[in-house]
Amino acid sequence: MKEYAHVFLGTAFTSQSPKEVQILKDHLFFVNADGMIEKIIAPEDTEYPNIVRFYQGKENFHQLEDHQYFLPGFVDLHVHAPQWAQAGTALDIPLNDWLNTYTFPIESKFSDIDFAQKVYQDVVSTLLANGTTTVLYFATVHKEASILLAQICADKGQRGLVGKVVMDNPDLTPEYYRDENTQTALADTEEFILAVKAIGKNAKQGVYPVVTPRFIPSCSDEALQGLGDLAAKHNTHIQSHCSESDWEHGYVQERYKKNDAFALHDFGLLSDKSVMAHCNFLSDEDAELFAETGTAIAHCPISNAYFANSVIPIAHFHSKGVEIGLGTDISGGFSPSLYDNVKQSVISSRMLEDGVNTKLPAEQRGVPGSRITVNEAFYLATAGGGKSLSLPVGRLTENYSWDAQIIDTTNLPLYDSNEDLQDVFQKIIYLVRPENILEVWVQGEKVHSRD
Missing domain, CATH: 3.20.20.140 (Metal-dependent hydrolases)
Structure with a gap:
C-alpha cells in the first residue's frame, strides 16, 4: 500500500459549486509530500476498512473526533x-x-x-x-x-x-x-x-x-x-x-x-x-x-x-x-x-x-x-x-493543496448527535471564533495550533 505524507479521516465541508456545499462524511484524504490532495476515499469504498487499519496508530494518520470537522483554508x-x-x-x-x-x-x-x-x-x-x-x-x-x-x-x-x-x-x-x-x-x-x-x-x-x-x-x-x-x-x-x-x-x-x-x-x-x-x-x-x-x-x-x-x-x-x-x-x-x-x-x-x-x-x-x-x-x-488567484486552493478535493482548518465544535450549540450536517455547517460558519479553530494546515504542513 502506498505511503502518503499524511492521511486525514473526518467529515469535511467544501464548495462543489458557487451555490452548493459538498459534505464529505467520514472521508479519507491522502496528502502527498508536495502537500497536495492526491486521493479521497469514501466509507463506501471496499478498500476503506483495510486502509484505516493500515494507517491506524501511525504518526501521519490524523482522525478527527465526532465533534470536529474540516473546512478549506x-x-x-x-x-x-x-x-x-x-x-x-x-x-x-x-x-x-x-x-x-x-x-x-x-x-x-x-x-x-x-x-x-x-x-x-x-x-x-x-x-x-x-x-x-x-x-x-x-x-x-x-x-x-x-x-x-x-x-x-x-x-x-x-x-x-x-x-x-x-x-x-x-x-x-x-x-x-x-x-x-x-x-x-x-x-x-x-x-x-x-x-x-x-x-x-x-x-x-x-x-x-x-x-x-x-x-x-x-x-x-x-x-x-x-x-x-x-x-x-x-x-x-x-x-x-x-x-x-x-x-x-x-x-x-x-x-x-x-x-x-x-x-x-x-x-x-x-x-x-x-x-x-x-x-x-x-x-x-x-x-x-x-x-x-x-x-x-x-x-x-x-x-x-x-x-x-x-x-x-x-x-x-x-x-x-x-x-x-x-x-x-x-x-x-x-x-x-x-x-x-x-x-x-x-x-x-x-x-x-x-x-x-x-x-x-x-x-x-x-x-x-x-x-x-x-x-x-x-x-x-x-x-x-x-x-x-488562479491557484489550486480553496477546495478540499483532489489535485488541490491541503489547506485546511480543523474546527472543534465542543462549545457550539450542537446538542443532537444526529443533527443534519447542513445545519452543522451553517452553525460553524455563523458561530465559530478563533478558539474553535483547533489547527490550520497549509500545503500539507501544520502552521497553527490552538494549543
Whole structure:
C-alpha cells in the first residue's frame, strides 16, 4: 500500500459549486509530500476498512473526533498588512480623510524595519489563527519592509501574495509618504519582484510578488503604464482598488472620462491574474470587461459598510461571469476574520434586495435578486478566492493543496448527535471564533495550533 505524507479521516465541508456545499462524511484524504490532495476515499469504498487499519496508530494518520470537522483554508483577497497597526480606529470619517489623517501616517512608519517586523509578524499569525491560509497583501511603498512581509509569510507557512505599493502622484499623496519619483517606484518594484520570487522558490506553500498601484488617484500615468509592463514581463499577479467610493470613482471619471475598469485596462492592468478590490460602482460594461479579461473582484463587505457609500451587487456580477472572492480589507474592515465577512456579505446582500428606506413602498425599496446565501458566501471565502488567484486552493478535493482548518465544535450549540450536517455547517460558519479553530494546515504542513 502506498505511503502518503499524511492521511486525514473526518467529515469535511467544501464548495462543489458557487451555490452548493459538498459534505464529505467520514472521508479519507491522502496528502502527498508536495502537500497536495492526491486521493479521497469514501466509507463506501471496499478498500476503506483495510486502509484505516493500515494507517491506524501511525504518526501521519490524523482522525478527527465526532465533534470536529474540516473546512478549506480561507482565501483573503484584500489585506493592508501595515494597517493592522490601526485596526478598529477612525471608521466614522470619509475615505479620503481617513487615508490622509490616519492611514498614510501609520504606513509611513514602515520605513522602520523593526516596527515593520513587529506588525507583520503579528498580522500573519493573527490571520492564520483565524483560518486564513492564503492572503493577497498590500504592503507599503518601502521595498525592504515589503520584502520582509513576504519572508515572514514564507517562514510562518502562509501562502502570501505580497505587493510593494506604488504611490508617485505628488498631487494626491503626502510628501512624507510617497515614492521618490516614478523611475524609483518602477525600479524598486522590479527589484521587489525578483527578491520575492527568490523567496518563493524556497517556500513550499508558495509566496508571490504582486504588482500594486495603490489606486489610480495615487499614481501617474507613467507609473501605471510601467507597472502594467512589469506585470507582463514577470508574469505576476496584479492588485489595486477599483471604483470603491463616490470620491474615488468620480476622480477617475474626471481624469480619464471613463471608469476605473477601462482606465486600468488601458495600462495593461487587467488580466486573469488581476484582483481589484471593492468595485462597488462597476457598470455592466465594466463587469463584462472583467469577465472577458478574467479580472476578479475582492468583495470587502465590512469595509464597504464604512467607506464605499453603497452595497455592491455581488449576485448580479456573479451572474455576468465575474470571478469574486472575499477580503477583510484590514483596516477599512475592523475584523481579521473571514467568518465575519462571510456573515456580513449575506447581511449586505439582503439589505440591498430588501432596501432600507421605509418611506418607500416595499416593492420600490430594494434591488430584486440581490441576496446571496451562506453557501454562496462560503464559496467566495474559499473556492472563489482560489479561482480569483488562479491557484489550486480553496477546495478540499483532489489535485488541490491541503489547506485546511480543523474546527472543534465542543462549545457550539450542537446538542443532537444526529443533527443534519447542513445545519452543522451553517452553525460553524455563523458561530465559530478563533478558539474553535483547533489547527490550520497549509500545503500539507501544520502552521497553527490552538494549543
